[in-house]
Amino acid sequence: MMSAALVMSSACALLPDEELEEELPAITPPQISKKPEYEVTTTTLETKVQGIGKLMSTREENVYFTLDGKRLKELNIQVGDKITAGQVIGELDVDDMVKDLRKRKLAFRTQEIQMKETLRKRDEMEPVEFEQAAIAFEEGRQDLADLEEEIGKAQLTAPLGGTVVSMTAKKGDLVKAYEPIALIADTNNLVITATLSKSDLPKVAVGMPVTVDINSVGQFTGTVKQLPMVTAEEGNGGGGGNGGNPEGGGEQDGPENYLIVQLEKMPEGLNRGTPLSVTIVTKRKENAVVIPLSALRTIGSRTYVQVVDEQGKREVDVAVGQQTSTQVEILEGLTPGQKVVGR
Secondary structure, three states: OHHHHHHHHHHHHHOOOOOOOOOOOOOOOOOOOOOOEEEOEEEEEEEEEEEEEEEEEOOEEEEOOOOOOEEEEEEOOOOOOEEOOOOEEEEEOOHHHHHHHHHHHHHHHHHHHHHHHHHHOHHHOOHHHHHHHHHHHHHHHHHHHHHHHHHHOOEEEOOOOEEEEEEOOOOOOEEOOOOOOEEEEOOOOEEEEEEOOOOOHHHOOOOOEEEEEEOOOEEEEEEEEEOOOOOHHHHOOOOOOOOOOOOOOOOOOOHHHOEEEEEOOOOOOOOOOOEEEEEEEEEEEEEEEEEEHHHOEEEOOEEEEEEEEOOEEEEEEOEEEEEOOOEEEEEEOOOOOOEEEOO
16 A cells, blocks of 8 residues: 555656646726816806005195206205195205396396486487387386296295105205105095006996905905096007106106095005005896806807706807806806806
8 A cells, every 4th residue: 555655646746737827917997087067056246357556645746946957955854744835845046046136136226217317308209219218128127027036936835735755856956947856745635546457447437346455454345436537648558547657756646647446434544655456346246147167168159068967968058248267157058056067
């Protein structure tokens, strides 16, 4: 028996090993991404435009001399000073004109004496000769009056009471006529002003609701009170409501150059020049039927959506109204509760 077992074991050792079956990994079919579906809803839809602005005074004026080519002899104001209407702001150096006036007055006294003599001899003179003498005398008197008026322009007074908010000149400067040297504002009466883009301004009308965000103060509600004044340049394609030139130089930069907002309640403690932003609601519709903008599709002039229901997907032509950055109003073609397919 032992011999037989040895023979059988030897025979098994001579047989080849049986091959193991290869295990193949399971193949998972790729999943087809499902496009998002959105429900058609109703909401209060608002179209808005935004702009930036600042607090300005209802009355502010550039002040300037009308006498040209003189040095600024005295300047009695500084930025931040409170001044009253009629207060002397500055004075030009017109000493040369004053000396000239004295000389002319002395010379005119001689003309007065001559004129008195002419009047005594009037009956002995030809009418034309007397008329010429009278004209020459009046011209001399008018020259003195004109020079006195010019000297009077050397003193500049404040046209209104308020605060000096900016200055562009200093003592000793050579002054040009009508070139602003300072800006005075009535800081007790402030107004909300804003600038809009050329494309947004035509969408705005007086009375539209506005939200104003004043830096470091908070948000307030109001309405559009006044649109910016349209100049000839703006009417020919220039800037629309972008304000005038910077303070203290060039053309007057007043509130009339901006869109003005009237708040329901003006907060206290505001400062002129504080920056702000405005948001104006140009259109508002309650219970508007809306879908996400991503669900709207267009091909050429056709506007449509894909509606999904128990019957599957189908294309439906729609008419659209207002659009925001995320939603679009559907005027025709859909009803609330339906579902549309996004992209």
